[in-house]
Amino acid sequence: MLQLNNIVKIFNKGTVDENVLFNDFSFNVNKGDFISVIGSNGSGKTTLLNLACGTMQPDSGSVIFEGKDITKVSEYKRAKFIGRVLQDPRMGTCGSLSILENMALSDNKNKAYDLSPVINKKRVDHYKTLLEQCGMGLENRMGVKVGSLSGGQRQALALIIATMTDIKMLILDEHTAALDPKSSETLMQITDKIVKEKQLTTLMVTHNLRFAVEYGNRMVMMHSGNAVMNLSEEEKKQTGIDDILDKFNEISIEVGN
């Protein structure tokens, strides 16, 4: 579904700080995959997602989505078919707008933002049903400004918003990292539920080794711009968390959580 082919990505090119992050890196996401990506800080996980979403352009190489070359397609155009939740809970929603306004704006994602009223009363029940699955009571607080929600609530809302319209792929960048362990666990369960229900092709970067092992059908470990481990579901089961931990330690990194 998504292919990154022979990607070269160099930061601060031509300066003393030149950093060749990816050098001929290729990555493939198949339709229906739920890939979890782990790796040390600075190993290139976020950059990988940025390249997929069009936040950054590669220096060379191509990004292919469903057979089409989207290397030059801008970020906002890709967002029409790629849903995304970022690490920072403030980024996925609009703090100065209410939950209802956030959801109504997002519900309109693939339509024109014209002079028609943004809130359609007939859709409100649908929004509430979507929020109910978080079990956070957000459905009873539709008029509350999103800025006053907790990080966990805000991130759950961001996830609902990212997946409420028809997207072909979901991209998650350490979306549970800013939360306390309990909220993090809850959000991960909601994520898994939505991914399964909607059969979303998902690429999830996580700091949490256990999440990476428990969830998804493939696990990739990144290290300085390379995929040093790439396990299928069966391989993952056979390998076990200890072996993965060893490998993790081998490339000298601290384990999240």
Place this chain on the structure above:
Amino acid sequence: MNVILNILIVTLEEGLMYALMALGVYITYSILDFPDLSVDGTFPLGAILSGILIMKGVNPWLCLLIAFAVGMLAGTVTGLLHVKLKIRPLLCGILIYTCCLSINLVMLLKGTGGKAIATFFNKDTIFNSSLGALIPESIGGYYLRTTIVSLILVIVCKILLDLYLKTKSGLLLRATGDNEKFVTMLGQDNGVSKILGLAIGNGFAALAGSVVAQSKGSADQQMGVGMVVLALASVIIGLSVFKKVSFMKATTMVILGSILYKGCLSIALALGLPTEYLKLLMALIFTAALVFSNGLGIKGRRTSDASAK
């Protein structure tokens, strides 16, 4: 008593007329977080254009619409400079202001046959024809016609703006000022939203210029001096003073802010402040309002660098 009432009326009248511009600056500064200096140029643009059109016998109400449209055009260019050429907000404003200086002068010279001021005292304006003529010139001995016409205009504009901010386009504008990444993730080009906001903002500035010119019966380049400060001060004063009034819409706060600001100036003048000190006082009040609003955490006062990123 008589004197005080007259001062009140003039304050109200001017406060309302300039409130139209403050509504525009509310969009650019508060909603989009874009400190837009173009206003110093687009306000006289609307004034001079209307003045000349009125001299040529164009319907004064039509002039309001034309001024709004031309202001929108200028704002669009401000937006394009920022979005497409990645020029910082403050510089975009200075560029458009400078362009307007020339455009306004050319219009004046061409329209008046070489004069630096357009005068049209004996022509139809919104205040002395059609709707304006229906309102008695003075009520109880007080000249209220300008105030009433301005009030009607401000109310209409406020309602339209409130309605707009509830539409899909309007809410997207608010989202753009709050979180650009969110707008991108909605599959929308936030540059388009910014350009639209700047267009509407400068449309209001030019509209205010047209109204003020029509009330004075003349228009010149000088009218634009200090408009940015006046409008920003109105917005900031309005939003900080009425922050606690939860049922009040921001647009109402801005209009009241404009009247309050004019009130401060009127009082100072009435107390004997020589007019040459007026701009100094304007800057002083503005500074006080900024300091006061910092404490309250009113949105839209980041440095230009932060919003240009």
